[in-house]
Amino acid sequence: MSEVRVRFAPSPTGSPHIGNMRNAVFDWLFARHSGGRFILRIEDTDRTRLVPGAVEEIMRDLRWLRLEWDEGPEVGGLCGPYFQSERVELYQSYARQLAEEGKAYYCYCSPERLAEMRKEQEARRESIGYDRRCRDLTPDEAERLKGESETGVVRFRMPLSGTTTFKDVVRGEISFDNALQDDFVILKSDGFPTYHFASVVDDHDMLISHVIRSEEWVSSTPKHIRLYEALGWEPPLFVHPPLIVGPDRTKLSKRHGAVAFSSYIEEGYLPETILNFLALLGWSAGEDRDLYSIDELIEKFTLEGIIDHPAVFDTAKLQWMNGQYIRACDPDRLVELTLPYLQRAGLMAESPSPDELRYAREVIRLMQERMAVLSDAPKLCDFFFVDQPEYDPKATDKWLSKPQAADLLNKVADSFESAPEWNIESIENAVRAAGAELGLEGGQVIHPVRVGVTGRTVGPGLFETIEVQGRERSVARLRTAARIAAREAAG
RNA sequence: GCCGCCAUAGUGCAGUGGCCUAGCACACCUCUCUUUCACGGAGGCAGCACGGGUUCGAAUCCCGUUGGCGGUACCA
Numbered sequence: 001m002s003e004v005r006v007r008f009a010p011s012p013t014g015s016p017h018i019g020n021m022r023n024a025v026f027d028w029l030f031a032r033h034s035g036g037r038f039i040l041r042i043e044d045t046d047r048t049r050l051v052p053g054a055v056e057e058i059m060r061d062l063r064w065l066r067l068e069w070d071e072g073p074e075v076g077g078l079c080g081p082y083f084q085s086e087r088v089e090l091y092q093s094y095a096r097q098l099a100e101e102g103k104a105y106y107c108y109c110s111p112e113r114l115a116e117m118r119k120e121q122e123a124r125r126e127s128i129g130y131d132r133r134c135r136d137l138t139p140d141e142a143e144r145l146k147g148e149s150e151t152g153v154v155r156f157r158m159p160l161s162g163t164t165t166f167k168d169v170v171r172g173e174i175s176f177d178n179a180l181q182d183d184f185v186i187l188k189s190d191g192f193p194t195y196h197f198a199s200v201v202d203d204h205d206m207l208i209s210h211v212i213r214s215e216e217w218v219s220s221t222p223k224h225i226r227l228y229e230a231l232g233w234e235p236p237l238f239v240h241p242p243l244i245v246g247p248d249r250t251k252l253s254k255r256h257g258a259v260a261f262s263s264y265i266e267e268g269y270l271p272e273t274i275l276n277f278l279a280l281l282g283w284s285a286g287e288d289r290d291l292y293s294i295d296e297l298i299e300k301f302t303l304e305g306i307i308d309h310p311a312v313f314d315t316a317k318l319q320w321m322n323g324q325y326i327r328a329c330d331p332d333r334l335v336e337l338t339l340p341y342l343q344r345a346g347l348m349a350e351s352p353s354p355d356e357l358r359y360a361r362e363v364i365r366l367m368q369e370r371m372a373v374l375s376d377a378p379k380l381c382d383f384f385f386v387d388q389p390e391y392d393p394k395a396t397d398k399w400l401s402k403p404q405a406a407d408l409l410n411k412v413a414d415s416f417e418s419a420p421e422w423n424i425e426s427i428e429n430a431v432r433a434a435g436a437e438l439g440l441e442g443g444q445v446i447h448p449v450r451v452g453v454t455g456r457t458v459g460p461g462l463f464e465t466i467e468v469q470g471r472e473r474s475v476a477r478l479r480t481a482a483r484i485a486a487r488e489a490a491g
Numbered sequence: 492g493c494c495g496c497c498a499u500a501g502u503g504c505a506g507u508g509g510c511c512u513a514g515c516a517c518a519c520c521u522c523u524c525u526u527u528c529a530c531g532g533a534g535g536c537a538g539c540a541c542g543g544g545u546u547c548g549a550a551u552c553c554c555g556u557u558g559g560c561g562g563u564a565c566c567a
Contacts, residue, residue, distance in 0.1 A: 010567090011566080048566090049567080111565070174496080177494075180494060218496065219495055219561070277503095309498065317503065317518080320516085460527095
């Protein structure tokens with residue numbers, strides 16, 4: 001096989017979504033696996049749907065996932081330009097060539113007429129697409145219609161009989177009846193090519209060996225096959241991975257909630273999670289495993305492993321996987337990743353001091369086993385960063401309303417103040433000793449103390465929490481809590 | 492409607508004619524660890540869409556049915 005060259009060819013009409021990025025993952029993995037090239041091409045041929053900033057977002061998402069492209073915007077390459085809008089002359093010249101050779105023709109039908117035609121076809125419950133009115137115009141008729149309509153499009157002259165067959169790498173041979181194919185537009189009236197035409201021209205021009213694109217494209221592949229034939233080119237291999245669908249099993253779209261890829265970045269999924277998860281959405285190494293490093297993915301990724309049926313995007317499993325990677329994460333890196341979430345929540349300064357940073361590191365260490373996504377961090381550990389925690393009414397109700405609660409809390413505070421050392425052991429001793437004085441043990445002392453120092457009933461290990469929180473802060477909180485307890489007991 | 496693709500537990504996969512009393516993971520449930528939560532550990536629940544073939548033997552091959560999805564634009 002000659003060199004593997006694959007391309008990721010998004011159109012900048014909005015934010016990339018999970019499905020787009022899954023395809024990019026497959027492209028990249030295949031390129032890296034086979035020592036080939038991964039090319040990024042921007043398909044900006046629909047000028048009406050262009051979204052400003054979309055190209056930047058695509059590149060940002062790819063880079064975040066560490067999917068570096070070998071050719072494309074910002075990195076260049078021998079087959080550029082990599083924006084289709086900069087290649088229109090190329091498409092136009094090929095369209096002209098096809099027209100001159102009688103393999104394509106100019107069509108002057110107005111959008112209105114086309115809409116009318118479609119409506120009638122629908123009413124008659126038939127749909128063969130364009131009625132080919134302009135397919136075999138005499139020169140005179142062509143001249144006349146051209147004068148009437150001002151603008152026209154170029155349509156491909158599809159064979160009227162026979163079948164078009166191609167081999168999909170994932171599904172095997174697929175055949176289509178030519179008579180059912182449309183004389184599709186290759187060049188629009190604004191001079192821009194349609195997807196079908198531009199992608200064929202570019203895939204050939206950029207020496208693409210494998211066209212990897214999602215399943216929604218299989219039914220237009222016969223158009224592309226005929227185009228390659230008409231242009232006298234060898235078609236690439238077609239690979240159609242399955243669609244990624246929502247919980248309702250339909251194609252991912254806005255109505256499925258978080259579709260923008262960036263929303264997963266914001267929620268705090270790690271790149272290695274997303275890469276691992278996306279790789280497994282429509283592909284399998286044929287093993288009973290779920291966790292793969294990037295290197296393992298590259299090593300194991302083959303086209304044969306691509307599944308041939310749609311995959312439902314399961315957020316629950318994504319979360320689980322992210323938890324796995326968070327736990328495996330280097331602590332320093334985890335701090336770096338989590339800090340922005342704390343800062344955005346107003347829990348940390350924008351430019352923290354070394355002390356504050358050290359403190360945050362300790363706190364995050366305690367959170368590492370408890371986070372599923374990074375955005376969990378603020379609500380999990382906010383009490384570490386404020387002067388006084390908010391006391392959860394349910395918690396105070398349950399643990400601070402006992403007659404001895406205020407006493408206990410004050411005693412613990414006393415012994416914290418007088419403790420010669422401040423470490424987990426001394427803290428535990430102090431707490432247990434204070435409880436013993438009142439004839440309390442186990443949960444009877446630990447729960448009230450936890451509520452006293454954190455304001456809530458759940459959290460990391462009590463003694464670790466107190467140690468990290470510090471003596472001063474813990475004592476102050478215990479005193480406050482003791483007052484609340486006294487009030488509760490009295491009321 | 493027409494064309495195409497697909498069909499293993501709720502979800503994602505493994506399985507390519509006998510090793511399947513169908514395996515793994517998530518979710519869910521139980522137990523365990525434990526000061527709580529989480530993590531970890533041990534169990535459990537739950538599936539080859541249906542009907543015909545082929546074969547000594549079918550989740551695996553063939554046909555049909557049903558169902559799901561995709562496409563059917565001067566969008567990609």
